Amino acid sequence: MxxxxxxxxxxxxxxxxxxxxxxxxxxxxxxxxxxxxxxxxxxxxxxxxxxxxxxxxxxxxxxxxxxxxxxxxxxxxxxxxxxxxxxxxxxxxxxxAKEFYHWAPDGPEPADTKLTVIVGRIKPGAESDVARVFAESDAGSLPRELGVSGRWLYSIDDVYVHLLEQDTSVAEAQRHNHHKPAFAKVMEELSPYISPYRPETWRGHQDSLAxxxxxxxxxx
CATH class of the missing domain: 3.30.70.1090 (Dimeric alpha+beta barrel.)
Known part of the structure; x- marks a missing residue:
């Protein structure tokens, strides 16, 4: 770990x-x-x-x-x-930044992982709501389908930072699967609390990656 x-x-x-x-x-x-x-x-x-x-x-x-x-x-x-x-x-x-949520699956860690850093803005005081959304999702099958081996969420002032660690081989195979219904559901549930850092230039998921x-x- x-x-x-x-x-x-x-x-x-x-x-x-x-x-x-x-x-x-x-x-x-x-x-x-x-x-x-x-x-x-x-x-x-x-x-x-x-x-x-x-x-x-x-x-x-x-x-x-x-x-x-x-x-x-x-x-x-x-x-x-x-x-x-x-x-x-x-x-x-x-x-x-303050860590307010962390999740990792049971079992051995993948031999090769990649770390993606996602950035956005968080509604003040919404950390518990964001953590709840991810906890509910992480209890299901979506993280495993996407090869997620660890997730850390942080906030500082109005900035939200999401560290997403994935099994490299699975991540590459699934990197365009943001249309999964379960993924779309998570994004919808997060929408009252998380928004793009620069909404005027944001066009999609890739624009949230550091x-x-x-x-x-x-x-x-």
Missing amino acids: VFRNVIVCRMVPGSEDKVGPVFGHYDKATRPQDLGVIGRRLLSHNDLYIHVIERLQDPKISGQTRGLPAFQKIAEEIAPYVTPYPRYWKNPSDSV KEFYRWRAED
Whole structure:
């Protein structure tokens, strides 16, 4: 089981090539794995910066809550491009999204998985309603039909982040099956609570997917 923390900020559009190399340098020059970090993904979505930190152990148990040995240096170097998102931001911990739902099926994990990051806006206070919709769906057959091996839902201010982990082989075979009645039912039930991040440019499911621009994985 991989534990994930999600950081959400604003990012100047088009600055991925400025931010990614900063992490590339420090992930090589320092050892995030000494803080329990086994992986890192940076993604962008419109003007959002999404930073997914992966660990083998829950930070609440390990006590290792830091994800960057050179946090201050990195923060200074990416400051021209990455800024806080929440209106209530006072310190860096306010950029950490709150996990409000997690589901994984029983049984062994697939040998090869892919992670998709879906972004939207969430109605304030609707986390329990969104969790209920997914809990009801995840109790049925749809997740297994789509090869879902894990689901994590997060919110921060009015931003909704959905990490969807799938068996790679099944996901590729099913990636165009968003017309399934069960899938359409979930989308309909979510509609009062979840909306596109940028409705004026949204044309379909693909417009809700964040784009990964940097990935690091510990080798030891």
